[in-house]
Amino acid sequence: MKLDSVLLGDGKNIKPSTMKFDQLLNKVTPEIEADFQRAGLPTSAGLAIKDKEARALLTIETTKPRAKDPYVQVGVWKKDLVLAVFDKSNTKFDAYEVLVKGYEDVKAKLLQKQTEVVNLQPGNKTIDKASKSQAKKFGTQVETEDTVDLGGLTGDLVLCAHGTPKVLPGKVIGVKLGGKTVDDLVEMLTGSKEASKRIAKDYSGTITLSGCFTASGGPEADRQDDVFAKKLLDALVKQGYKKVTVVGMPGPSWTAQSKGMKDAHGTKLNVGDKGVFHSGQSEEGLESQKLLAKQLRKEIDLLTDALIKNSSKAKDPTTFLTSPQAKPVLEKLKELEKKLEGVRKEVDRIAKQQKDVGDDDGIDIAHMKGTFGFKALQEALKLR
Numbered sequence: 001m002k003l004d005s006v007l008l009g010d011g012k013n014i015k016p017s018t019m020k021f022d023q024l025l026n027k028v029t030p031e032i033e034a035d036f037q038r039a040g041l042p043t044s045a046g047l048a049i050k051d052k053e054a055r056a057l058l059t060i061e062t063t064k065p066r067a068k069d070p071y072v073q074v075g076v077w078k079k080d081l082v083l084a085v086f087d088k089s090n091t092k093f094d095a096y097e098v099l100v101k102g103y104e105d106v107k108a109k110l111l112q113k114q115t116e117v118v119n120l121q122p123g124n125k126t127i128d129k130a131s132k133s134q135a136k137k138f139g140t141q142v143e144t145e146d147t148v149d150l151g152g153l154t155g156d157l158v159l160c161a162h163g164t165p166k167v168l169p170g171k172v173i174g175v176k177l178g179g180k181t182v183d184d185l186v187e188m189l190t191g192s193k194e195a196s197k198r199i200a201k202d203y204s205g206t207i208t209l210s211g212c213f214t215a216s217g218g219p220e221a222d223r224q225d226d227v228f229a230k231k232l233l234d235a236l237v238k239q240g241y242k243k244v245t246v247v248g249m250p251g252p253s254w255t256a257q258s259k260g261m262k263d264a265h266g267t268k269l270n271v272g273d274k275g276v277f278h279s280g281q282s283e284e285g286l287e288s289q290k291l292l293a294k295q296l297r298k299e300i301d302l303l304t305d306a307l308i309k310n311s312s313k314a315k316d317p318t319t320f321l322t323s324p325q326a327k328p329v330l331e332k333l334k335e336l337e338k339k340l341e342g343v344r345k346e347v348d349r350i351a352k353q354q355k356d357v358g359d360d361d362g363i364d365i366a367h368m369k370g371t372f373g374f375k376a377l378q379e380a381l382k383l384r
Contacts, residue, residue: 001077001094003084007031009073016061016070016085021054024083028074032081037273037367039107043206045245045371047106053097054083061085067093079104116153118143120161120178127178130255131160134210137272145188151196156206159185163211163228163249165284170292170343172284174213174228174248182231190239204243207232208369210255210274213284215248215370233372245373252277252284252361263366273366281362286350289343296340303333 008014008028019027029044036044061070067087074083077096081103084096100106115138119131122144135142138158150157161178177185189207192198209215209229217227226234229248236244253276256269263275278285307321307329314320321330353362 001084001096003073003075003077003082006073006075007035007081008075009071012071012073012086012088014072016058016065016072019072021051021058024058024072024074025049025051031074036107039111041107041110043247043371045206047100049081049099050101051099054099057083057085057095057097061095066095074099076103110155115140115155115158116143116148116150117141117158117160118145118148120145120159120180124162127160127162129257130210131158133255133257134158134160134272137270149196150189150192150199151194153199153203153205156208157199158208158210160210163209163213163253165213165216167284167287167291168225169295170288171217171225172213172251172280172282172288173217173225174211174215177209177211177214177228182228182235185232186235186239190236190241199241199244201240202243203241204245206245206247206371208247209249210253212249212252215250215372227370227372229370230372237373245371247372248370249274249276250278250368250370251280252282254364264363265365267366269366274369275364275366276368277359277361277364278368281350281353283354283360285362286347286354289347289350293340293343293347296336296343300333300336300340303329303336307333 008024008031014024032047033044058072061067061072067085068090069088070085071088072083072085074081076082077084079102080098081100082096082098084094087093117131117135117138117140119127119142121127131142159177161180163174164176164179166173166175175181180188190198209232214228215230217225217230227248227250229246233244233246236246253274256271256273256275259271261269261275263269269275280288307326310325311317311320314323320326350362354360
């Protein structure tokens with residue numbers, strides 16, 4: 001037996017005894033994702049992996065090994081994704097279990113599903129180019145809000161437009177896509193009386209918000225600062241679309257226009273692939289840190305003024321700073337000064353990085369995204 005292609009363990013250096021099954025699965029998951037992307041598929045999220053027999057095989061070859069010098073590989077054999085154990089000292093030995101039955105057929109079937117790419121800002125040169133490149137990636141045509149048939153949508157949906165950020169102290173929040181709010185997008189996707197102009201209630205595809213800052217936001221505890229993609233997901237789920245997945249870009253984004261383009265780390269992108277600058281390193285991120293510094297400085301000044309005022313009213317101003325009344329204020333001031341120093345260092349770091357790379361958006365990363373919804377949940381449960 002020889003695997004048709006190897007996703008993990010090509011170096012023949014993974015021994016059954018050195019890795020638990022869940023650890024192995026955590027390593028193979030990104031390799032499956034990369035394999036899907038090489039095939040032109042946006043994500044492998046939601047792929048059902050059969051693990052019971054494979055776990056048992058790994059346990060057997062660990063506790064009662066049949067091979068003298070075993071190694072593990074995960075790859076494709078006769079269209080199935082399998083976990084296989086081989087023996088370096090005996091080329092005739094092999095044992096395997098299926099992880100995904102008909103793995104190659106699954107990919108082929110997903111590719112046949114029509115992915116719609118919609119240009120929400122036709123006439124905008126940047127978005128026209130980006131939507132055209134993404135349509136080329138998925139082997140489809142660019143549609144507009146008026147021409148797209150949402151009712152017949154069987155695959156994924158890519159919405160191309162400029163994202164609008166809102167800069168707050170210490171954070172950057174995406175608030176619009178193509179000038180549309182979350183409510184506007186929900187209306188566009190679900191509100192029409194015409195069946196062809198709204199997605200079906202059982203729609204289980206992925207809606208990608210291909211625009212800057214659509215997955216920038218947080219923290220989770222502050223719902224008004226939830227990322228734009230998550231807000232859209234929540235609004236759609238509220239309308240009864242419980243199987244939808246929404247993907248956003250966690251920073252300023254760009255679309256590869258030609259084959260061989262690279263991110264700052266040398267990772268190659270194909271035509272239509274997305275690259276994202278970390279939002280904290282962008283010009284907006286720098287401005288958010290400056291706003292946070294200004295906010296902290298104001299808090300420090302207000303506490304200091306109050307401390308001075310209370311000191312002047314004390315019976316003995318010379319000992320006021322050592323009194324129980326002043327102690328918690330001084331501790332708070334110390335905490336704020338420490339935070340302010342950290343923010344100042346972050347401002348300097350971002351500014352230096354931007355100068356070093358010659359880009360106001362900092363360092364970019366290929367395929368970076370934020371995923372929310374049904375497929376993200378399936379993926380999380382699968383890895384438990």
